[in-house]
Amino acid sequence: GNSVTQMEGPVTLSEEAFLTINCTYTATGYPSLFWYVQYPGEGLQLLLKATKADDKGSNKGFEATYRKETTSFHLEKGSVQVSDSAVYFCALSEGSNYKLTFGKGTLLTVNP
């Protein structure tokens, strides 16, 4: 079946540091890939997505590139802010139901 593996957290960075959160996936076909973010006390919200190989999703300074050859979708940001502190979930969807399969999540804390 489908699965998503994210790097273990928690991740703690200083403001303006470079961020990478690794995500790899297993799927039978050609899934769409997503990053969702959950800020403290809020629901998950879509951060970015990519629907085919070599697509780059981007939003709020975050980027991720769909790499079919390495089955990866790593999240990056060049300079993190305190307000980026949240839990980040990598996910994929595949099939006619577009069912989302999530990774376990990575807690990011950014210190001033």
Add this chain to the structure above:
Amino acid sequence: EAGVAQSPRYKIIEKRQSVAFWCNPISGHATLYWYQQILGQGPKLLIQFQNNGVVDDSQLPKDRFSAERLKGVDSTLKIQPAKLEDSAVYLCASSLSRANEKLFFGSGTQLSVL
């Protein structure tokens, strides 16, 4: 635009009791999802509705969990009887359609079973 509303925010019950959660999706969203998020894990889909019909309930423990979406708008998820391992956050999400991959999530109901 109003978001996905869920209630209650927190619930504490004893094992073998029953509990119900309510969800009101974003107006006009045809697809509604219930996810279970156990501490330290990613959300797992329990059931997906398209309007008032069930699309996928393959991971719903049907001996104790039930869900309905009468009239294709709001939805209720019930657990009866609850077990200790049901302690989790129950998330409701909605999307415009089954093919629309952008889900909008509520803040969830945190259930503790003692």
